[in-house]
Amino acid sequence: MAKSWLRCEESVSPPIYLNETTYSFYLYEYVSKGSYKQFPANSLILNFKIPVDEMGNERWNYKKEAINLFADTIIKSLKIPIQDTIFVPMPTSKPRRHPEFDSRLDDVISIIGKRTGQLVGNNLDLINEEIPYHISGENREPDQICRNIDFSPFKDVIPKRVILIDDVITTGAHFVASIRKINSIYPDISIVGFFLAKTIWQS
Numbered sequence: 001m002a003k004s005w006l007r008c009e010e011s012v013s014p015p016i017y018l019n020e021t022t023y024s025f026y027l028y029e030y031v032s033k034g035s036y037k038q039f040p041a042n043s044l045i046l047n048f049k050i051p052v053d054e055m056g057n058e059r060w061n062y063k064k065e066a067i068n069l070f071a072d073t074i075i076k077s078l079k080i081p082i083q084d085t086i087f088v089p090m091p092t093s094k095p096r097r098h099p100e101f102d103s104r105l106d107d108v109i110s111i112i113g114k115r116t117g118q119l120v121g122n123n124l125d126l127i128n129e130e131i132p133y134h135i136s137g138e139n140r141e142p143d144q145i146c147r148n149i150d151f152s153p154f155k156d157v158i159p160k161r162v163i164l165i166d167d168v169i170t171t172g173a174h175f176v177a178s179i180r181k182i183n184s185i186y187p188d189i190s191i192v193g194f195f196l197a198k199t200i201w202q203s
Helices: 040-048 060-077 104-116 142-146 173-183
Strands: 024-032 085-089 124-126 149-151 161-169 190-201
Touching (some): 024 040, 040 060, 040 161, 040 190, 060 161, 085 104, 104 161, 124 173, 142 173, 149 173, 161 173
Parallel strands (some): 161 190
Antiparallel strands (some): 124 149
């Protein structure tokens, strides 16, 4: 597994919606349809995504460990706190009002904020539920996704930089859509993405 952040745009097979004007980084490689025994990073990602209906059972502890690992890695590697910057989780497939909403990314930034004093916020959400790409196989365009994103403007202090975090980047469409949504209101804010893993496809 990788031990340092790698830039998505400079990888051998970058997500298709990224280019030299976007800045995003990943830590591990998640092998689509790969076994967790053969690809250790897959185990980490699958634990991070354990569904909320398993809360309280033994496997839930693996999810909490994955959440803490992601937060710890960000804190240690990015030398937090970072001035004039806010950390914001990317929208998941369900809006926060949904009874099955998974707060894993909210939990990551909450840990970061509590431990370091870093400015964090839950400014991005979905308007309507989406079917995840790994289930639907539907390749949605960034503009289509952007129309389904609800963005709450920043309060009190407008940051100079937004760091978006998510577990896996696949096509980059959601990342680009989130950038467009934020920049539609704050065009001068720079936006960087940090992802626990980048999807790679088995040949």
